[in-house]
Amino acid sequence: MSIEYEEQLAGSLVDSFPKDFGYGVENMDMMQENLENSPSADNKPRILLMGLRRSGKSSIQKVVFHKMSPNETLFLESTNKIYKDDISASSFVNFHIWDFPGQVDFFDPTFDYEMIFRGTGALIFVIDAQDDYVEALGRLHLTVSRAFRVNPEINFEVFIHKVDGLSDDHKIETQRDIHQRANDDLADASLEKLHLSFYLTSIYDHSIFEAFSKVVQKLIPQLPTLENLLNIFISNSGIEKAFLFDVVSKIYIATDSSPVDMQSYELCCDMIDVVIDVSCIYGLKDDSNGNAYDKESLAIIKLNNTTVLYLKEVTKFLALVCILREESFERKGLIDYNFHCFRKAIHEVFEVSSSTQRTGAAVQSSPPSSSGNGLARLKSAALNGTPRSMV
Numbered sequence: 001m002s003i004e005y006e007e008q009l010a011g012s013l014v015d016s017f018p019k020d021f022g023y024g025v026e027n028m029d030m031m032q033e034n035l036e037n038s039p040s041a042d043n044k045p046r047i048l049l050m051g052l053r054r055s056g057k058s059s060i061q062k063v064v065f066h067k068m069s070p071n072e073t074l075f076l077e078s079t080n081k082i083y084k085d086d087i088s089a090s091s092f093v094n095f096h097i098w099d100f101p102g103q104v105d106f107f108d109p110t111f112d113y114e115m116i117f118r119g120t121g122a123l124i125f126v127i128d129a130q131d132d133y134v135e136a137l138g139r140l141h142l143t144v145s146r147a148f149r150v151n152p153e154i155n156f157e158v159f160i161h162k163v164d165g166l167s168d169d170h171k172i173e174t175q176r177d178i179h180q181r182a183n184d185d186l187a188d189a190s191l192e193k194l195h196l197s198f199y200l201t202s203i204y205d206h207s208i209f210e211a212f213s214k215v216v217q218k219l220i221p222q223l224p225t226l227e228n229l230l231n232i233f234i235s236n237s238g239i240e241k242a243f244l245f246d247v248v249s250k251i252y253i254a255t256d257s258s259p260v261d262m263q264s265y266e267l268c269c270d271m272i273d274v275v276i277d278v279s280c281i282y283g284l285k286d287d288s289n290g291n292a293y294d295k296e297s298l299a300i301i302k303l304n305n306t307t308v309l310y311l312k313e314v315t316k317f318l319a320l321v322c323i324l325r326e327e328s329f330e331r332k333g334l335i336d337y338n339f340h341c342f343r344k345a346i347h348e349v350f351e352v353s354s355s356t357q358r359t360g361a362a363v364q365s366s367p368p369s370s371s372g373n374g375l376a377r378l379k380s381a382a383l384n385g386t387p388r389s390m391v
């Protein structure tokens with residue numbers, strides 16, 4: 001990767017973001033402060049977790065965001081009021097996660113569903129796949145149709161949950177059946193425009209983290225730019241796969257555009273666990289305020305199958321985790337330099353987000369430069385990747 005990359009980052013990135021940035025993915029102190037001082041600070045975008053009683057909502061939230069071990073969820077008590085969880089202090093994911101009690105009564109006049117759905121980015125509906133799901137499908141239909149009428153911009157996500165108890169064939173069959181019935185119900189109600197996404201999940205493996213990653217990615221307006229930066233980074237560094245991870249939750253907020261296979265994702269998650277555990281045990285200094293993850297965080301693990309895992313700090317909450325071949329790792333100097341450029345680019349992406357939020361200034365897009373060699377054009381295209389509009 002050449003110096004050009006850095007130069008273009010400085011110029012074009014700033015120009016390539018829309019002025020209506022504001023979705024909450026913050027990663028630097030300054031931005032956090034900015035958000036906290038803004039009038040909408042208490043009004044962070046929401047991810048709602050809904051579904052019947054005992055479907056697994058609280059377990060999902062605790063396992064993904066609070067490091068609870070799956071076995072401990074057996075002792076969770078039933079939720080009897082809306083539980084609002086603000087995870088932004090420890091995580092890049094700057095949302096409120098609202099866990100609803102199993103039986104929300106939409107007809108209860110004290111339940112102001114319009115207010116709730118208006119500020120919602122994603123509604124996750126959890127269906128217990130080990131149970132009879134007919135009632136859950138009825139509730140799903142009622143919930144999404146109400147929410148869609150109030151706010152058609154919501155992403156509707158259905159977690160077909162607890163699939164650890166199902167055989168592979170049964171999983172596929174259950175997903176097909178739920179998909180079919182839910183969409184038939186929507187078609188009967190003339191709600192074809194309402195799109196449902198389905199995921200097979202379990203807290204006993206990485207599927208719940210993968211599904212949550214996809215949900216969160218849809219809410220990140222910078223995603224296309226992050227993907228383009230990752231593509232450029234890996235193609236110029238001989239890396240096979242790279243994930244940008246939220247360290248606390250192990251959600252990946254972006255990856256390059258090659259397909260994600262579960263094994264690679266699990267390997268990278270495990271690496272984060274190893275790094276944090278080792279840092280906690282051996283790495284804490286007296287003056288480090290107990291932070292196991294900081295600017296110095298860096299790890300290289302060589303596996304016995306000529307694969308190398310490489311982890312490096314990107315921001316306070318984010319880490320880049322890469323998978324590469326041993327022979328590519330011989331050019332470590334190049335990888336480190338490219339990483340330096342990549343890190344700088346990521347910081348600029350979110351600084352732009354922060355400054356546009358702070359000033360509300362209009363930012364004009366500049367056309368991509370058509371001059372230069374192929375690589376320069378590729379970089380230019382990445383820098384001008386169109387961020388998604390806000391939900």
Ligand SMILES: Nc1nc2c(ncn2[C@@H]2O[C@H](COP(=O)(O)OP(=O)(O)OP(=O)(O)O)[C@@H](O)[C@H]2O)c(=O)[nH]1
Pocket residue numbers: 051052053054055056057058059060070072073074075076077078079080100101102103161162163164165201202203204
């Ligand atoms: N096998 C299996 N059990 C799960 C999974 N997720 C949650 N459970 C179990 O499901 C039970 C109910 O989980 P909760 O998280 O309390 O369910 P909830 O939807 O929050 O329930 P309410 O608070 O009553 O609405 C617990 O015993 C969990 O251990 C999963 O992926 N697989």
